[in-house]
Amino acid sequence: MKNKNERVFIVKEKQELLAFLFDHLSGKSKNNIKNYLTNRQVLVNDHIVTKHDYILKEEDKVYIRLHYIKSTISNIPIIYEDEQFLVVDKPSGLLCIRDKKKRENLYHLVSDYVKTQNKKNKIFIVHRLDKDTSGLVLFAKNTTIKEYLQKYWNDKVDRFYLALVHGIPSKQQGTIISYLKEDKTHRVYSTNDPMGDYASTYYEVLMTKENQSLLGIKLNTGRKNQIRVHLADMNCPIVGDKKYGIKDQVSNMCLYAYKISFRYGKEKYVFEVKDHPFQTFLENK
DSSP states (O other): OOOTTEEEEEOOSOEEHHHHHHHHOTTSOHHHHHHHHHTTOEEETTEEOOOTTOEEOTTOEEEEEOOOOOOEETTEEEEEEOSSEEEEEEOTTOBSSOOTTOOOBHHHHHHHHHHHHOTTOOOEEOOOOOTTOEEEEEEESSHHHHHHHHHTHHHHOEEEEEEEEESOOSSSEEEEEEEEEEOTTSOEEEESOTTSEEEEEEEEEEEEETTEEEEEEEESSOOTTHHHHHHHHTTOOBTTOTTTSOOOSOSSOOEEEEEEEEEETTEEEEEEOSSOTTHHHHHTO
């Protein structure tokens, strides 16, 4: 589906990047096009490129992000904002909503932010990530959108993650299915008991190095700790997962929610972070 906030072009012949952009972004000023490069809004084959004289090769794929937001919320990047949605890139270690200890949380930070624009503004969190999971969190600016997305969250919203794990899966790709239950210590575990919550996780091995793997994950259901439990079940626990993993020296858990897509009304929305935290792993393969 076409994403209105992004343009994608396939290179047909060798050419400098800036000249290519001038040719394909008619109606944009030269300064505007140069700003796309300066602001890291241009990607070639999923890698950010800022050099004007970068040489494109035939069949390269060029992405231009048309929507750029410089603002942050307490140093948390705002990925997208309009009159209906707000998407932020949550860091690991931050709760999405308040707990019994009333610790700092993402919802209150975002709520305070929208109220600085107008005291009457409200914000509604559509879904949550675990405290130790980083990545995209979607907020709605009215209850109609919030209720629609929550009602159809598993059926109409596609959620994609990247996970750096210990070990190498026996299969290049597959779907992990189980029923999940939670014990008295709030630890989630897999069972064959259909009285548990049905959970389905698709994974694909993107890269392996030494005894670690980078996995692409697509959630078919959205249960508490689902990805963490399923990957541990596969004997490939997430690096830095202190609850379901193994002891290692990594401070932050290596699970990142990098993409959310859905249709609302006539529009197809795709929110995606391409320069993800595991880029170094891929580049040093």
